[in-house]
Structures are given as structure tokens and as C-alpha cells.
Amino acid sequence: MRERYIDLIDQTYYFPQEGFDVQDDYLQFHKVDLQHLIQTFGTPLKLTYLPKIGENINKARRWFHDAFENVGYNGSYFYCYCTKSNHFSHVLNEVLKNKAHLETSSAYDIDLVRNLFKNGKIDNKIRIIANGFKPKQYTDKLLELIKDGFIHIIPILDNMMELDAYSGFDGEELSIGVRVAAEEEPNYQFYTSRLGIRFRDLIPFYIEKIKSNPKLKLRMLHFFIDSGIKDSAYYWSELNKCLNMFVELKKICPTLANINIGGGLPIRNSLGSNFDYAYVIEEIVNKIKTFCDDAGLEHPNIYTEFGSYTVGESGANIFEIIGQKKQNDSELWYMINGSLMTTVPDVWGLGQRFILLPINLWGQGYQRTIIGGLSCDVSDYYNSEVHINQVYMPKIIGDQKLYIGFFHTGAYQDSISGYGGTKHCLLPSPKQIIIDKDENGKLIYEVFAEEQSPDSMLKILGYK
Template structure:
């Protein structure tokens, strides 16, 4: 009977699949031998595979363009990247290589915009969609972009925000309005805390915007926190949004763009299934049908994809440093880092990721729990967080005594920001080293160390000891 780890994966999932294959019992990630990367840099290790970012952007553009062509949709499509998903320079520079626009969330985002412009990686033609609740410094920085003739489009989160622009903007300015959408039925609150209520938007435009020649309302922003899913909740909220757009368009002819936010999902297991083409075609068809029915022009479509853009480019790699059998049924594999400090979404929102062994695919497996190094009882990963039971090779069965390495994949969005990259971590667990992987013009793999593992000196300096 074959009961190796390789047999388990191949019999349970459609494997190999895009981005993953096994050669000589070792896992390859986008044709990269991960054990070679481990030999060079060690573990724990974060890595970013830059070509995946462009691949994701181009996929989405193709899906939307095909959907628009099929329905003879007249509006244009604009792809924006949410900078909050990952602010790293290597991510933003890669994003901007693919005719992509940006969405910001805070005052310091604007400083990144300025730096990218100074470096020549971002032109003033790039859309800068400014979202979020805006404190004074954010508002001030947005106005500076307007004064410097950037293609900036602030999206009003509340009615008071407009007062600042009226007081400080001298020339013409395009603006948007964010709808305060209803939350998912299972959520604790009925309505999003962000945006302006459906019923207030039209009167707000007529009373505060219409007669001021400096401002053109160009965009209605629609965002669903749970993402773009084929649920009655999503479709009903889209219908409400279109109704507001239709009413507003009749009194605001310059309105020409609908921002349907972000939220395309990414693979969180080897068994992940999502029909991207169907969802996008259905969204475009519904918008088209609404516009034809109400005899209004079809809006330009904006999307803001963060996790979808950068999530599948990332991986986190660990060594198993110990095996502990605490009772008759619970077997623990201890990793050389912490889930709380390196993959905080596991701990915070029970986020699921693709998890696989990197080596020892020819060895029998058993069910395990994975434990992190902090003293927190919640620093673990098992069937409660995973899509199914966690099975890994019996690494102690390896006759050569080679350590077992494991990888968590599609971890490229939000984790460094939420864990506080380079800052103080729980139990002073250091931030792992971060490696950036790219391909040169001939397609050859290149690697570079972006950041070393955090040192005790940097921690003590942050804590005031130096």
C-alpha cells in the first residue's frame, strides 16, 4: 500500500497545478526549487515572486476586456492596486510596470506616490483614487497632489470631507462618493461605517456639489467587505448600487465611472474553486442591462484589487524543529517561528492558506498540529484553521536525518503590515528574512535578500535600550 505524502496529495487534489509541482520529492514554486532557496538563505523565510504580480494583473484585465467585448459594453476598464495590501517598493514598482493605477488609504500613502513619481516610476497620468476616512494630514496631502496636477480622485467618505476641499482647492477637481453598503447578514452591524448612506447621496450632490464649478462628481464607489462572491447578498447590493448610480446620473451628467471595489478571492487551498470569468461576465452583464433599461450611458469600470494582485506572489517557509506528542491523540510539530507574528491573519481571522511540505514527499505521513514559538496558546495551525486535517511527512523516518521544511503559500497580502514589519513582536520573536525572486530578460531566476532576520540590536533600539 502506497501511503507516502506524495500519494496523499495527488489522490486528494488535482495535483500538480499552476504554480506547484514536485520533482525528485521536492516542492517547486513557480519552477523554483524551494530547497535550493532554503540552502542559500535558511529559515524562517519570507519570499516574494514578482512575476506572479504581473500575471494576476494581466489575467484580470483580460477577463474584464473579454466580458466587455462579449456584451458590447461601451465603458472602459481601469485596474487599480490597493497599496495597503503591501507597501513594499519592489511590489509597487512591479505593479506599475503593467499599466496599473493606485488606490490609497492614508496620508503616508501620498508620500509613497511622491517618491514613485520622483523616481520616474509613476506619471501624473496615473489615477490616484484616495479612499478612507481622512484626517487633516491626509486631506492636506491630497490637496497638494491636486495642486501639482496629479490625476487624483478623492472619494468622499463623509459629507464633512467636502468642506475641506471647498476651502483649500483652487482649481478643478474630480471627486467620487463612497456608498455605505449594507453589511453581510451574519455581520455584527447592519451598515458599513465607511461611506455615505444610499438615501443621502443624491440630495448631498444637489445641495453641496452641483452648483460648485470646481468639482465634478465622476465616480460612485461601491465596496463589499466580504469580496466579490456569487451570493444573493452580493447581487442585491450591486442592484442597490446601480439604482443609486441611475438616479445620480440623471441629475449629474458628468458622472461616468463606477468603482466596484476589490475582493476577487485568491487560492486558499489546493481544492480552491472559483469561476472568475463567470463572475466578471455576470457583473458586466448586470451593469449593461441596467443601463440599457434606464437609457443611460454605461459607466467606466474601476476595480481595486489588493490581495488578488499580490497575495499569490508570497510564501512563508519554516523548518520543523521538534516533534512533541502531548497525549494519545495530539502530535505537535514545532516551527522555527510564530504564526501570530509572521502570519497574523491565521490568528486574527482564521485565514486559510495553502500549506504543504517542501521536502520528504516520499515518506509516509501522519496527522499533526503545527505550533509556533510564542507562549500564547493560540499560536497554532491545525484543522480548525486549515481547509482540512493537517497531514505532514513523518520527518523522523528520514534515514538521513534531513529536517522537514514546510511552506505556507499565497501569503503576500497584508501579513507584513499587520505583523509590523521590523517592529517589536510577541515574545520578541524576530521578523524573518525576506527574499525577492524575479526573472531577468532571458527568463532566468534571480534572487536577492531584501531584509535580514531581525537582530536583537534593532529590537532593543526600538524599546529604548540604546
């Protein structure tokens, strides 16, 4: 009878597979002996396997390089890392060791860039794509960076008002980009992304406001399709619209030489994932080439800003099952020694699935379970995989210990859960005011804490 957990996996997926193997009933992640890790450090724990970051960066470069060769593409390819997906210094170190450029999302990101420069991790030739809806603090910091000699910074206009921040630019010339607002997938709550400029506004805006300013050079068209790069009718149709826009703009804007297709390259969220990266990338490159060839235009340089793809597959969260609760005939809870809401919050916030596997007891029988977190919140659970609306785990016999891991959790989870006081997009905690009444009923105000500073954030992230 084949009814061990390992048989279930063997029958369902190709296994072992990249990053995952079992030795003597214990799971290995990129050949790291997880049992040893647990014995050494205990649980719950979060791990980051740094070599995977460079591996993924270089794989993507290779796919683009091969696609360029296969279709005869003449532009260059630039890999930028979207810092918001994981800001930790050890991650940025690895990204920069692999010669990636950067994409920023907020003012404090520019403090991070300054810190990297001060510590010799980057020079002023690094390419920085500055995205996001930009308060004055962000545009001011960008302009200071440009003034200080960073020669390849491209602020991407998220909206038309943003131009006001640059229109009085007092240097020689300023390279800028524009982000086009993509239409969202039909199942979203709104039609058009709030990020970027409407299609119909772009060309009149360029003619009236950018072209007329001799210091401003529009060099990049940026688009990001929020649901990511997929081989789907929706993705290809959005890409076509953006490429049409590129062609129309390029006809009247000779400096437009770069196209930025954003992030969204998927990661494996199941042992059954089978995304054909090389094929999809070649299709994208071929489409850009075809649009340009048909219009008699040079091939633009292609930029990407992969966040999840760069760092997602390097991370894992490991827990121990510390108890079982059978709440009715069909629902058996495996309680972990931590919380999913506070360590992998996208599970709760977005219904995100990760690869979930036991670390040990692979030779034992299995049963259907629900994974329960320690917080009191009803939503702190995990009960379905990508392919089935169920989770199976080895049976625990007697006083056996079972450890489980959520894998490929390296992107966004730390910042969204606020690891140590960090924040999504490095947007600081606000000033906190306490309001009370004195004995006469008069309101009294006290500043409990000032707005979080860049230094406090950078310290948590390992830069100070």
C-alpha cells in the same frame, strides 16, 4: 498501498496545478526550487515571486476585456492597485511596470506617491483613487498633489464632512467620488459598513452640497463589499443595490461616468479553490450594462482596486519543523522555527487559511498534526485547512528535517505584523510618553519617541 503524502494530495486535488509541482519529492513554487532556496538562505524566510504580480494584473485585464467584448460593453476598464495590501518598493515597481493605477488609504500613502514620482516610477497622469476616512493631513496632501499637477486624482468621500476639505478648492475644478456604505453580511457584528455614506443620504447630499458647488464634479461612485467578490446571493443583491444607486445618481449628475467596484477578487487559499473568475467578472460587467441600458444611460468606466488578488499569490513563508510534541493521544504538534502570529497574523486575527504544504518528504507516509509557533501565545497555531478541519504532514523519521510553507501570503501579512516597523495602511506609530514620579511624588513626563515619520516608514519599505 498508496499512503505517501504525495498520494494524499493526488487523491484530494488536481495536482500538479498552477504554481505548484513536485520534482524528486521536493515542492516547487512557480518552478522555483524551494529546497535550493532553503539551502542557500536558511529558514525561516519569506519570499516574494515578483512575476506572479504582473501575471495576475494582466489576467484580470484580460477577463474584463473579454467580458466587455462578450456583452458589448462600451466603457473602459482601469486596474488600480490597492497599495495597503503590500507597500514594498519591489512590489510597487512590479505593479507599475505593468501599468496599473493606484488606490491609496492614508496620508503617508501620498508621501509614497511623491517618492515614486520623484524617482520617475510614475508620471502625473497616473490615476489615483484616494480612499479612507481622511484626517486633515491626508486631505491636505491630496490637495497639494492636485495643485502640483496630478490630473487624475479622485478623492472618494468616505463621509459627508470630508467635503468641507474640498469645498474651498482654489483650482479650476476638482473631480471627486462618493463611497456608498454597503450592508455587511448577516454574520457580521454590525449591519452597515462604517466606511462610506448611507444610501439614503447620498442623493440629498449630492443635490445640496456637491451640485451646488460649481468647482466640484462628482465623477465616481465607489462601493466595496467587504467580504469580497463572490458568486453568492448576498454579493449579487448588494451589487444590485449599488447599481440602482448609480442609476438614480446618474440621472441627476451628468458628470458621473465611473463606477468603482473596489477590491475583493479572491485568491486561491486551498489547492481545491475553483473560483470561476471569467464567469463572475462577466456577470458583474453584464449587470452594470443591463442596469444602464434599461435606464438609457451610457456605460460607465469600471475601476477595480484589487489588493490581495494582485500580490497575495506572489508570497510564501517557509519554516523548518524543529521538534515534535505529543500532548495527548490525538494531538501531535509540529513546532516551527518562527511564529504564525508574527508572520501570517491573519491566521490568528481572522481565521484566514492559506495553502500549507510540506517542501520535502513528499514520498513519506503522513499523519495528522497541529502546527505550533514559537511564541508563548496559545493562539499561535494552525490546525485546519479550508476543506477539512485538519492538517496532514509527512511523518518525520529519525533525524530527518521537514520544511513547510504557507503559500499565497503576499498580501497584508507584512504590514499587519508590522514588518520592520511598517504599519497597516501606513498609519504611523504614535508618539510615546513615559510617565513616572520623582522623589517628591510629582509626575514627570518624558517623550520617549515622536510619532513615526513618513521617511522612517518609506525607508523600511525600500524607497530610501
